[in-house]
Amino acid sequence: MILKKTEENSDTIMQSNISIDLKAKNNSSARKTPTKRTITEWSQPSRPFVSIPWSTNTARTPRPARTQRPSQPRLSSEAFLKHRENPKKRTLEEMKKLVKKGEVPVRVFGLWGLEEVGINMTVIEYQDEIIVVDAGLQFASFDMHGVDYIIPDISYLLAKKKNIKGIFITHGHLDHIGAIKNIIGDLNYPVIYTTPLALGLIKKSLDDKDLKNLRYKLVDPDIDIVKLGNFLIEFFHVNHSIPEAMGLAIHTPKGVIVHSWDFKIDFIPAIDKPADLGKISRIGQEGVKLYLGESTNARVPGHTPSEKVIGENIKKVINMYSRKRIVVSTFASNIGRIIQIIESAVRQNRVIFLAGRSMINNIQLCQELGYITVPKEMIRQVSGEIDQLPDERVMILCTGSQGEEFSALVRMATNQFKDFTLKPDDVVIFSSHTIPGNEKAVGALMNNLVDLGIELVDDPSLDLHTSGHAYQEDMKEMMALLKPEYFSPIHGEALMRHTHKKIAMDMKIPEENILLPKNGQIIEMYDEVVLPSEKRLKLDTVMIDGKGQGHLSGEYVMKAREIMAEEGVVALIFKIDTKTKELVGNIQIESRGFVYSSEVKSIHTQIINFAKNKYLDNNRKRMDTKENLRNIKETLGEHITNIIGRVPMLMIMYVYINREAMVEPENTDDSVVGMTIEEQGGEHEITEA
Numbered sequence: 001m002i003l004k005k006t007e008e009n010s011d012t013i014m015q016s017n018i019s020i021d022l023k024a025k026n027n028s029s030a031r032k033t034p035t036k037r038t039i040t041e042w043s044q045p046s047r048p049f050v051s052i053p054w055s056t057n058t059a060r061t062p063r064p065a066r067t068q069r070p071s072q073p074r075l076s077s078e079a080f081l082k083h084r085e086n087p088k089k090r091t092l093e094e095m096k097k098l099v100k101k102g103e104v105p106v107r108v109f110g111l112w113g114l115e116e117v118g119i120n121m122t123v124i125e126y127q128d129e130i131i132v133v134d135a136g137l138q139f140a141s142f143d144m145h146g147v148d149y150i151i152p153d154i155s156y157l158l159a160k161k162k163n164i165k166g167i168f169i170t171h172g173h174l175d176h177i178g179a180i181k182n183i184i185g186d187l188n189y190p191v192i193y194t195t196p197l198a199l200g201l202i203k204k205s206l207d208d209k210d211l212k213n214l215r216y217k218l219v220d221p222d223i224d225i226v227k228l229g230n231f232l233i234e235f236f237h238v239n240h241s242i243p244e245a246m247g248l249a250i251h252t253p254k255g256v257i258v259h260s261w262d263f264k265i266d267f268i269p270a271i272d273k274p275a276d277l278g279k280i281s282r283i284g285q286e287g288v289k290l291y292l293g294e295s296t297n298a299r300v301p302g303h304t305p306s307e308k309v310i311g312e313n314i315k316k317v318i319n320m321y322s323r324k325r326i327v328v329s330t331f332a333s334n335i336g337r338i339i340q341i342i343e344s345a346v347r348q349n350r351v352i353f354l355a356g357r358s359m360i361n362n363i364q365l366c367q368e369l370g371y372i373t374v375p376k377e378m379i380r381q382v383s384g385e386i387d388q389l390p391d392e393r394v395m396i397l398c399t400g401s402q403g404e405e406f407s408a409l410v411r412m413a414t415n416q417f418k419d420f421t422l423k424p425d426d427v428v429i430f431s432s433h434t435i436p437g438n439e440k441a442v443g444a445l446m447n448n449l450v451d452l453g454i455e456l457v458d459d460p461s462l463d464l465h466t467s468g469h470a471y472q473e474d475m476k477e478m479m480a481l482l483k484p485e486y487f488s489p490i491h492g493e494a495l496m497r498h499t500h501k502k503i504a505m506d507m508k509i510p511e512e513n514i515l516l517p518k519n520g521q522i523i524e525m526y527d528e529v530v531l532p533s534e535k536r537l538k539l540d541t542v543m544i545d546g547k548g549q550g551h552l553s554g555e556y557v558m559k560a561r562e563i564m565a566e567e568g569v570v571a572l573i574f575k576i577d578t579k580t581k582e583l584v585g586n587i588q589i590e591s592r593g594f595v596y597s598s599e600v601k602s603i604h605t606q607i608i609n610f611a612k613n614k615y616l617d618n619n620r621k622r623m624d625t626k627e628n629l630r631n632i633k634e635t636l637g638e639h640i641t642n643i644i645g646r647v648p649m650l651m652i653m654y655v656y657i658n659r660e661a662m663v664e665p666e667n668t669d670d671s672v673v674g675m676t677i678e679e680q681g682g683e684h685e686i687t688e689a
């Protein structure tokens with residue numbers, strides 16, 4: 001065994017091709033290794049086999065009497081029929097009894113990613129050591145007003161950041177690396193273990209400070225082993241829609257955890273090598289206690305088609321339109337596909353023009369790493385140069401296949417793209433499927449394109465897209481090789497995970513050995529058993545708004561934005577005499593998106609009259625000012641509902657006026673100008689934001 005790096009005392013990366021002897025840690029009673037037997041010599045049957053020639057008179061064949069072979073053992077297929085036995089189902093109570101007194105388990109939990117596709121992050125903890133697998137984001141859905149994306153809630157890790165031994169990144173997709181830029185500094189820059197492509201993509205997302213502090217170690221999944229305290233981590237190569245994807249085999253004091261995350265098994269991948277089934281099988285042979293397997297395509301039968309086949313189809317389509325200018329739109333993250341498109345285009349002597357920031361960044365990185373080897377001058381950014389080349393020498397490769405608002409293709413379709421204008425007869429190829437929820441945006445995009453006279457190619461029968469995620473048969477293959485004792489379907493919504501559970505049960509994994517935790521729910525691994533814990537971390541929704549500067553935790557902000565978006569906003573400003581608490585002048589009112597202009601005057605007047613009468617009434621009852629305004633807010637909502645049938649966002653603000661001095665009062669607690677009640681220490685209410 002050669003030590004590759006020994007920068008930390010116990011935490012090392014080793015290069016090795018030897019098998020790891022951790023069997024002692026996988027000696028659970030539930031995994032019974034069959035007693036080995038050695039067949040040393042061929043035992044001569046008491047009677048040689050008799051061959052029966054075709055069309056012979058069988059009556060002549062001597063049939064030995066039973067009594068002639070008393071010592072012959074009865075032929076039996078016992079070993080092959082064993083799987084038909086239905087072992088007794090263990091109850092949770094019986095399983096709990098297998099936990100030794102005072103035994104400390106290995107704890108495994110997903111901070112998110114177990115109730116949705118995306119925002120993936122797994123934590124594995126033993127005593128005071130933690131390792132983390134991936135840290136992804138999820139783009140906000142259309143009803144999350146103003147939010148860009150969501151990241152995992154790392155409060156648990158913040159409290160234990162000194163225990164984090166490392167973050168392992170399985171591949172470079174945003175739902176696995178996208179949160180790193182938001183959390184890495186807060187976690188004191190734990191070492192990131194990953195491959196060059198994922199590291200390159202992470203680096204592109206970081207600001208200067210994070211880049212300076214970033215600590216990382218590159219791993220080669222074929223040969224490297226990382227030792228971090230009680231954990232020993234091996235890697236195995238898998239296929240996906242991006243090269244350099246890998247799964248992890250994490251050896252822990254309580255057994256081996258295999259974490260496959262995004263994978264498919266592709267025997268003829270386009271630019272990668274096939275998944276390392278040999279190594280996966282070896283890991284399975286040595287004993288896997290718990291397998292965490294992705295469930296995205298659990299409902300899709302068959303094997304995931306190879307990217308190479310898709311590449312061939314794209315090549316055919318490009319050839320079909322050999323005289324026309326072609327625009328191809330696909331996911332910037334689908335690097336395997338992009339490389340194939342570029343190679344096909346260059347073979348046709350087309351120059352590739354890139355549009356979309358993520359497309360440009362990712363292709364630059366692939367050129368740096370050697371994945372794209374076509375001459376540099378054949379790949380350029382979109383510019384006026386396009387019009388100087390004949391149509392058959394141009395291909396535009398762009399983002400926007402999901403109809404994203406400011407994406408390159410959407411801007412082209414609405415003639416808002418600088419430096420390039422689509423013209424009738426251009427061909428636009430969609431090499432991507434529409435993600436559920438984006439149908440409307442994609443429909444609008446396609447309508448705009450055909451209105452411009454563009455020829456669209458998105459016929460699914462052309463198979464221009466394949467998934468990077470395992471279909472059912474790939475899942476079964478992985479399960480068959482790993483032969484896990486316990487299984488937890490991850491990465492997916494409830495339906496996907498439950499379907500994956502059924503697949504595992506079909507493959508004879510006992511139902512009680514399959515765990516379906518929710519986000520934050522903890523799995524506990526003991527020597528003899530793996531159990532769902534009653535403990536569950538309370539996770540917040542951490543939304544990133546704008547340029548990732550502000551974390552918006554909780555539902556209040558969302559709720560407020562939802563009300564403002566749907567019902568509008570009304571603000572009332574009360575001017576109150578400092579001493580007498582009488583109203584000074586009229587209550588001012590402002591509203592936005594509330595009612596049509598023809599109704600504004602009448603409805604504003606009704607609101608002011610109601611608020612004024614209520615204030616005077618409460619004041620007569622000697623109600624405290626803040627209490628008075630809170631009461632107005634509560635009753636005004638009902639009053640507005642009576643007028644227009646709905647409630648807008650209400651903001652009640654007040655200003656104290658010192659009429660004696662006729663100057664603005666000192667900035668004391670009681671003289672804050674222009675703040676809402678809540679900002680002055682009121683209760684936390686929806687209307688705070």
Ligand SMILES: [Zn+2]
Nearest residue numbers: 171173240262
């Ligand atoms: Zn992925």
